[in-house]
Amino acid sequence: MAFIKLILVICLLYGGLVLYAYLTQREMIYFPDPRPTKPVDAGVPEMEIVSFKTRDNLSLSAWYAPPKSSSLPTIIYFHGNAGNIADRAPLMKPYLDQGFGVLLTTYRGYSGNAGIPTEYGLYNDARGAVEFILREQTSPCIFLMGNSIGSAVAIQIATEPDYPIKGLILQSPFTSLVDIGKHHYWYLPVASLAKDKYDSFSKTDRIKVPTLIIQGLTDTISPPEYGRRLFQALPHPKEIEEIPGKGHNTLFEPELVIQFVNKYSCR
Numbered sequence: 001m002a003f004i005k006l007i008l009v010i011c012l013l014y015g016g017l018v019l020y021a022y023l024t025q026r027e028m029i030y031f032p033d034p035r036p037t038k039p040v041d042a043g044v045p046e047m048e049i050v051s052f053k054t055r056d057n058l059s060l061s062a063w064y065a066p067p068k069s070s071s072l073p074t075i076i077y078f079h080g081n082a083g084n085i086a087d088r089a090p091l092m093k094p095y096l097d098q099g100f101g102v103l104l105t106t107y108r109g110y111s112g113n114a115g116i117p118t119e120y121g122l123y124n125d126a127r128g129a130v131e132f133i134l135r136e137q138t139s140p141c142i143f144l145m146g147n148s149i150g151s152a153v154a155i156q157i158a159t160e161p162d163y164p165i166k167g168l169i170l171q172s173p174f175t176s177l178v179d180i181g182k183h184h185y186w187y188l189p190v191a192s193l194a195k196d197k198y199d200s201f202s203k204t205d206r207i208k209v210p211t212l213i214i215q216g217l218t219d220t221i222s223p224p225e226y227g228r229r230l231f232q233a234l235p236h237p238k239e240i241e242e243i244p245g246k247g248h249n250t251l252f253e254p255e256l257v258i259q260f261v262n263k264y265s266c267r
Contacts, residue, residue: 026116029196031082032084032107032110035111043093044065046096047065050063062129064101064102070137072098072100074137076129076133078144078150078153091254094257123153126156130144130157145169145171146169152174152198154169167211167212169211169261170212170213173215173226175200175229177199179201204234212257214240214257216251219246
């Protein structure tokens with residue numbers, strides 16, 4: 001009898017843990033810094049604050065600098081799941097110095113934007129960003145660049161035929177958020193619980209543009225095996241660069257990005 005009671009207690013505790021994980025999962029995925037910031041305070045005075053509407057009628061702000069020449073490409077950058085737009089400003093300096101256009105995006109709930117982040121909300125935010133560039137520029141040469149969860153956002157947009165994307169740059173990507181969840185929370189039924197799946201692996205056959213994957217070999221958040229699996233499923237042309245000694249939050253490698261953009265740019 002005591003053994004049966006013990007089993008019942010364990011089951012109840014586990015059930016409570018599963019319910020808690022289900023109810024709080026988005027708080028475990030998204031870590032927005034909601035403070036509004038300015039480009040000049042983040043070291044990129046050449047950028048300006050712009051705004052655009054999403055398809056679900058949310059007004060979002062982003063930071064933008066047009067290309068210095070109409071022949072130069074524009075990079076649209078989608079950041080990871082935590083922090084603030086200002087945190088990514090130093091990462092954009094090498095591309096601004098090259099004369100590239102840069103649209104540094106942020107999401108609903110982040111950096112002074114209204115709304116609550118979800119998978120489909122982030123996709124709508126990204127669509128609004130690309131549509132902003134299509135309005136701002138005549139015949140733009142667009143490269144999408146995404147980091148971590150932003151790589152899944154970039155992949156989704158690259159699969160949509162409405163957008164003339166020239167190339168795709170993925171830093172610390174993964175096959176799906178469910179796979180990453182299973183890796184970290186192996187004791188939970190992640191596949192059954194997940195509301196936001198970011199299933200990039202299933203979308204690879206719809207990507208029709210050159211793709212570069214950059215990942216750190218010491219990444220413990222999104223281990224490189226998931227990026228390799230994604231790479232194997234991608235169609236050609238594709239490239240992968242694995243950087244020794246770099247982890248999830250220490251990856252930068254602008255020279256690889258610039259080389260890739262120049263290789264496949266519209267010039």
